[in-house]
Amino acid sequence: MPKPTIVALAGGVGAARFLEGLVRVWPQNRLTVIGNVGDDIEIHGLHISPDLDIVAYTLGGMVDDQKGWGFRDDTFHTQHMLAQYGCQTWFNLGDRDLATHIYRTEQLRKGKRLSQVTRELTAQLGLKTKLLPATDNQLRTYIVSGHRRMHFQEYMVLRRTEPNVSRVLFLGVRSAKPAPGIVQALRNASGVIICPSNPVVSIGAILAVPRIRATLRKIHGKIVAISPIVGGKTIKGPADKLMKAVGVEATALGVANLYSDLLDTLVIDEIDRSLAPQIQELGVKVLVTDTIMKNLNDKMRLARVVLRELGS
Amino acid sequence: MPKPTIVALAGGVGAARFLEGLVRVWPQNRLTVIGNVGDDIEIHGLHISPDLDIVAYTLGGMVDDQKGWGFRDDTFHTQHMLAQYGCQTWFNLGDRDLATHIYRTEQLRKGKRLSQVTRELTAQLGLKTKLLPATDNQLRTYIVSGHRRMHFQEYMVLRRTEPNVSRVLFLGVRSAKPAPGIVQALRNASGVIICPSNPVVSIGAILAVPRIRATLRKIHGKIVAISPIVGGKTIKGPADKLMKAVGVEATALGVANLYSDLLDTLVIDEIDRSLAPQIQELGVKVLVTDTIMKNLNDKMRLARVVLRELGS
Numbered sequence: 287m288p289k290p291t292i293v294a295l296a297g298g299v300g301a302a303r304f305l306e307g308l309v310r311v312w313p314q315n316r317l318t319v320i321g322n323v324g325d326d327i328e329i330h331g332l333h334i335s336p337d338l339d340i341v342a343y344t345l346g347g348m349v350d351d352q353k354g355w356g357f358r359d360d361t362f363h364t365q366h367m368l369a370q371y372g373c374q375t376w377f378n379l380g381d382r383d384l385a386t387h388i389y390r391t392e393q394l395r396k397g398k399r400l401s402q403v404t405r406e407l408t409a410q411l412g413l414k415t416k417l418l419p420a421t422d423n424q425l426r427t428y429i430v431s432g433h434r435r436m437h438f439q440e441y442m443v444l445r446r447t448e449p450n451v452s453r454v455l456f457l458g459v460r461s462a463k464p465a466p467g468i469v470q471a472l473r474n475a476s477g478v479i480i481c482p483s484n485p486v487v488s489i490g491a492i493l494a495v496p497r498i499r500a501t502l503r504k505i506h507g508k509i510v511a512i513s514p515i516v517g518g519k520t521i522k523g524p525a526d527k528l529m530k531a532v533g534v535e536a537t538a539l540g541v542a543n544l545y546s547d548l549l550d551t552l553v554i555d556e557i558d559r560s561l562a563p564q565i566q567e568l569g570v571k572v573l574v575t576d577t578i579m580k581n582l583n584d585k586m587r588l589a590r591v592v593l594r595e596l597g598s
Numbered sequence: 599m600p601k602p603t604i605v606a607l608a609g610g611v612g613a614a615r616f617l618e619g620l621v622r623v624w625p626q627n628r629l630t631v632i633g634n635v636g637d638d639i640e641i642h643g644l645h646i647s648p649d650l651d652i653v654a655y656t657l658g659g660m661v662d663d664q665k666g667w668g669f670r671d672d673t674f675h676t677q678h679m680l681a682q683y684g685c686q687t688w689f690n691l692g693d694r695d696l697a698t699h700i701y702r703t704e705q706l707r708k709g710k711r712l713s714q715v716t717r718e719l720t721a722q723l724g725l726k727t728k729l730l731p732a733t734d735n736q737l738r739t740y741i742v743s744g745h746r747r748m749h750f751q752e753y754m755v756l757r758r759t760e761p762n763v764s765r766v767l768f769l770g771v772r773s774a775k776p777a778p779g780i781v782q783a784l785r786n787a788s789g790v791i792i793c794p795s796n797p798v799v800s801i802g803a804i805l806a807v808p809r810i811r812a813t814l815r816k817i818h819g820k821i822v823a824i825s826p827i828v829g830g831k832t833i834k835g836p837a838d839k840l841m842k843a844v845g846v847e848a849t850a851l852g853v854a855n856l857y858s859d860l861l862d863t864l865v866i867d868e869i870d871r872s873l874a875p876q877i878q879e880l881g882v883k884v885l886v887t888d889t890i891m892k893n894l895n896d897k898m899r900l901a902r903v904v905l906r907e908l909g910s
Contacts, residue, residue, distance in 0.1 A: 331704030361675055367697030371722045381693045385679030388700075392643030410683045 290476035291316045297488025298337040299354035301481035302344035307585025314414035318471045323419045324427030324491030327439045332387040346411035357382040376444045401465040420492040423462040428455040447524040451531035456494040464497050472501045477596030480511035485544045486528040502548040509550045513538040516555040542570045602788035603628045609800025610649040611666035613793035614656035619897025626726035630783045635731045636739030636803030639751045644699040658723035669694040688756045713777040732804040735774040740767040759836040763843035768806040784813045789908030792823035797856045798840040814860040821862045825850040828867040854882045
């Protein structure tokens with residue numbers, strides 16, 4: 287009998303922090319992470335995959351813990367020089383980090399798929415966990431603000447989430463297919479974890495790939511999500527604003543609403559215990575625990591709670 | 599009446615060292631440098647123009663004087679990481695230097711011409727001298743060794759000039775046109791200087807552009823070259839080997855032979871004084887002086903000798 291495997295759906299920093307704990311209490315080589323590519327962007331002609339890199343660097347143990355992205359102790363000499371050449375440098379790219387983008391861009395231009403390049407990069411970073419981009423197709427998250435529309439990174443990094451958001455678009459999603467291995471991994475998984483990431487843009491862009499959502503809907507009794515909204519706020523990022531923008535209340539209940547067609551259990555924080563009955567009414571089981579991850583112990587404890595719920 | 603202008607044909611380190619002296623005794627904004635692009639190469643998917651950059655960094659005052667290329671005090675973090683990703687890193691690219699290649703590559707991909715991108719880069723580096731690539735077309739110097747042929751950089755850097763050379767090829771040269779402004783600059787110049795660079799591959803790749811050589815042939819009495827061969831040896835690089843490979847003796851006389859159809863005066867070193875009569879037989883005037891440039895004073899002195907010969 288094959289050994290049980292877990293599949294995790296992941297955005298950026300929030301997911302990576304949870305996964306850091308998970309890989310300490312669950313075998314790394316029996317975990318597959320499906321990463322968000324909606325935030326991918328071309329900068330200086332280089333293909334950047336911010337969320338895939340955050341997960342890879344975190345699991346590889348070389349992430350900058352303070353920032354949550356990039357390499358620890360990285361320098362920014364190339365970027366300073368690019369600024370001198372008049373390039374916009376609002377999206378920070380460290381020197382070591384640039385190697386990832388240069389490598390990825392070259393391999394993609396040679397005709398490789400993003401999933402293949404990601405496999406090569408994560409292998410070289412020493413990851414035992416499989417990291418799969420949600421899709422190899424071009425899928426880009428755009429924010430509509432009034433009459434303007436902008437790439438998610440422009441909204442998030444350049445404009446610091448200040449524009450009013452009227453809509454979120456996943457450009458290219460209709461023709462996007464799950465990257466090779468995703469459907470199979472989901473079907474064979476003994477459990478699926480939806481990490482505490484932005485449910486609208488990060489997890490949203492993964493679930494927007496038609497066949498991924500359809501596959502998850504057919505899986506019963508083993509999908510657990512951790513709410514990234516605690517006490518009506520996000521730990522990091524604009525999830526609360528974006529939830530309101532898509533007409534969902536910015537609470538754990540709102541998260542449950544976004545996932546209710548496929549979710550079995552939602553892990554919520556003690557502070558949100560009063561929302562449990564309403565969430566249960568959606569047909570979603572509720573598990574109440576401390577969800578704030580201040581240190582590695584918190585991360586491992588939360589991972590154990592989730593694994594227990596999955597019967598693993 | 600327009601002020602007199604000088605045009606210099608330049609390869610890499612040897613030329614840059616001479617030009618460093620020239621711009622201290624001649625107004626920088628009345629100098630146009632035509633740079634070699636035969637050595638250009640794509641590495642990690644980036645367009646590298648080694649000779650243009652050596653000239654630009656040297657005239658900009660930020661070159662690494664020890665190496666003769668790259669930025670002073672540059673770091674190599676990106677490259678170390680690229681090596682970890684399994685990339686070949688025999689061609690050294692510093693972090694600051696990479697900004698130049700990233701910028702150039704992005705702009706070329708957007709459809710700009712190399713001459714335009716070079717103008718932008720040199721402006722940002724603070725150059726007052728105009729630096730023009732010999733051509734905006736694809737022209738690549740290849741070395742034929744037995745049944746193999748390899749890019750010049752592979753021969754030069756990776757294989758350390760060890761392969762036997764049977765032939766030098768300038769791929770794409772037949773359809774190469776001079777970059778905009780070159781023919782005009784040459785026609786209007788009060789003097790043309792052929793820098794002490796490799797006459798076969800560096801200056802050779804410039805003169806191989808049909809209209810450049812043809813234009814120079816029509817200019818009389820104001821073309822001066824400095825021999826890069828002193829006492830039968832090159833100061834730096836494989837000029838001597840390559841001259842023999844193309845059937846020319848590796849001496850100042852050999853240099854005179856390569857340029858005899860267009861050259862007025864060849865500046866040779868004291869040590870080569872005995873070659874003067876044979877060079878004169880080719881119809882080339884000889885000027886004997888110290889040509890070894892050990893310091894800035896040597897460079898300026900040599901520049902003054904050349905300018906005097908040009909009547910400037």
